[in-house]
Structure formats: structure tokens, C-alpha cells
Amino acid sequence: MTAPALLVVRDLRVLIGGRHILHGVDLDVAHHGVTALLGRNGAGKTTTVRGVLGLVPRAGSVLLDGEETVGLPTHTLVRRGIGYAPEDRGIFAGLTVAENLRLAERRGAEGPAYGLVHELFPELKRRERQLAGTLSGGQQQMVAIGRTLLNGNRLIIADEPTKGLAPKVVTEVAQVLERAAEAVPVLLVEQNLAVVRRLAEHCVVLADGRTAHQGDAAGLLGDAEATRRLLGVGRGPLAPHTAEADS
Numbered sequence: 001m002t003a004p005a006l007l008v009v010r011d012l013r014v015l016i017g018g019r020h021i022l023h024g025v026d027l028d029v030a031h032h033g034v035t036a037l038l039g040r041n042g043a044g045k046t047t048t049v050r051g052v053l054g055l056v057p058r059a060g061s062v063l064l065d066g067e068e069t070v071g072l073p074t075h076t077l078v079r080r081g082i083g084y085a086p087e088d089r090g091i092f093a094g095l096t097v098a099e100n101l102r103l104a105e106r107r108g109a110e111g112p113a114y115g116l117v118h119e120l121f122p123e124l125k126r127r128e129r130q131l132a133g134t135l136s137g138g139q140q141q142m143v144a145i146g147r148t149l150l151n152g153n154r155l156i157i158a159d160e161p162t163k164g165l166a167p168k169v170v171t172e173v174a175q176v177l178e179r180a181a182e183a184v185p186v187l188l189v190e191q192n193l194a195v196v197r198r199l200a201e202h203c204v205v206l207a208d209g210r211t212a213h214q215g216d217a218a219g220l221l222g223d224a225e226a227t228r229r230l231l232g233v234g235r236g237p238l239a240p241h242t243a244e245a246d247s
């Protein structure tokens with residue numbers, strides 16, 4: 001990348017309960033498209049995302065469009081335009097789809113972008129009065145991603161949005177992310193390498209709380225030795241998903 005990236009993370013460190021979880025994560029998120037954040041289970045992907053958002057105590061540097069954000073509280077980062085679809089989806093099961101979206105609305109000049117959300121997810125329009133707890137895993141993921149698109153965010157961070165979904169639903173969610181990324185750049189934590197191959201231009205690989213590799217996604221995925229060494233594909237949890245249940 002020649003121009004400075006949208007998000008520039010340098011030497012991000014996170015200490016939780018006296019334990020060093022991250023000891024030096026470097027990460028650039030491009031201004032366009034999907035940047036994938038990869039690594040084996042426990043490598044520190046979720047902690048990196050939570051560190052970027054200020055949800056855990058952090059040190060180091062996180063520049064959003066050139067401005068330092070370490071030291072700013074999470075609500076300020078959210079107001080500055082970082083949308084977050086967390087690993088557990090963060091859906092209110094007892095509320096309807098429409099209510100879940102309404103709760104995500106932020107006051108701003110533009111007003112919530114229901115047009116965009118319903119264009120990308122017609123299913124959410126059809127199901128707006130359905131209780132979110134009765135949606136399938138894929139539909140809940142659409143609510144989680146839809147919420148990040150409501151407020152004109154500058155960056156969307158999605159943490160393993162395809163996890164635990166049936167293959168057909170993985171494809172649907174990938175399509176949605178692909179379209180979302182045409183509107184807003186996405187940092188995608190993803191274990192499914194078929195999804196990474198399809199969506200991501202750039203990738204960052206973490207290992208043991210550090211950045212182990214940064215580069216173009218096609219280059220890494222085309223290098224069998226590097227993917228095996230960095231991701232353990234073929235004998236670990238990063239092998240492309242098989243027929244798991246749609247939770």
C-alpha cells in the first residue's frame with residue numbers, strides 16, 4: 001500500500017489479568033475492500049479487534065485516518081465511524097429485527113441508511129417483526145452486519161461472521177460482505193479460507209499475539225508451505241468449513 005491505510009495499527013499490546021495477550025500487533029486496513037485478519041484459534045484476533053475498539057486496555061498506536069485513537073473511549077470510536085459485528089453477534093433475542101436495528105441508530109446528519117440495509121438484506125425487511133432469537137444463524141449475522149451499515153461508518157469490523165454456519169449460509173453471508181465492502185472497507189476476521197480467497201485483497205496473520213505475516217491474500221493462499229506454517233491448514237481448525245450445523 002502506498003497511500004496511508006485507513007486504519008494503521010502499530011505495536012498494539014494488550015495485558016489482561018497480568019497476562020500479555022498481545023505483544024506487538026501491526027496491521028493496516030486498506031481504504032477499499034476487505035482486509036482479512038487470520039490466525040489459528042487463540043492467536044489474538046478477537047483481542048486485536050477489541051483492542052482497536054478500546055474494549056480492553058491497550059498500548060501502542062491505532063491511527064484511524066491518521067488520527068491517534070489509543071486513549072479514546074469506545075463510544076468515541078464508534079461515533080468516529082467504526083462499526084463492529086462481534087463474534088457472538090450481540091443480537092437481542094427478545095427484540096424484533098426492526099427493534100435490533102433501531103437500537104443501533106446513531107444520531108447524525110445523514111439519518112440511518114435503512115435503504116442500503118434493506119437493499120443488501122431484503123430478508124431483514126421481510127422479517128422485520130420477527131423476534132431476532134427465532135432467526136437462523138445466517139439471518140442473525142445479517143442483522144449484526146446490517147447494524148454496522150446503518151450509520152455511515154468509515155470502517156466495519158466483522159469477527160468470524162461465518163463461524164458455525166452451514167456451507168450454503170456461509171456463501172450467502174460472504175455475498176453480503178462482498179456487497180457491504182463495496183460501500184465501506186471491512187476488516188474481516190475469518191477462519192474460512194474459501195471466504196478469504198473470495199473476498200480479501202490484503203491479509204494479516206497473527207501468531208501468539210504478534211503479527212506473523214502481512215501481505216496480499218492471494219499470495220499467501222497460493223503458497224501452500226506458508227499457509228501450512230502460518231495457519232496450520234490441513235490439520236487444524238482453519239481448514240475450510242465442512243457441513244457444520246447452522247446455529
Ligand SMILES: Nc1ncnc2c1ncn2[C@@H]1O[C@H](COP(=O)(O)OP(=O)(O)O)[C@@H](O)[C@H]1O
Pocket residue numbers: 016017019021039040041042043044045046047048
Ligand atoms: N479476557 C481474557 N482473559 C484472559 N485471557 C484471555 C481473555 N481474552 C482472551 N484471552 C486469551 O488470549 C488469547 C487470544 O484470544 P483471542 O483473541 O480470543 O484469540 P482468537 O480470536 O484469535 O481465537 C487466548 O489464549 C485466550 O485464551
Ligand SMILES: [Mg+2]
Pocket residue numbers: 045046047087
Ligand atoms: Mg476470536
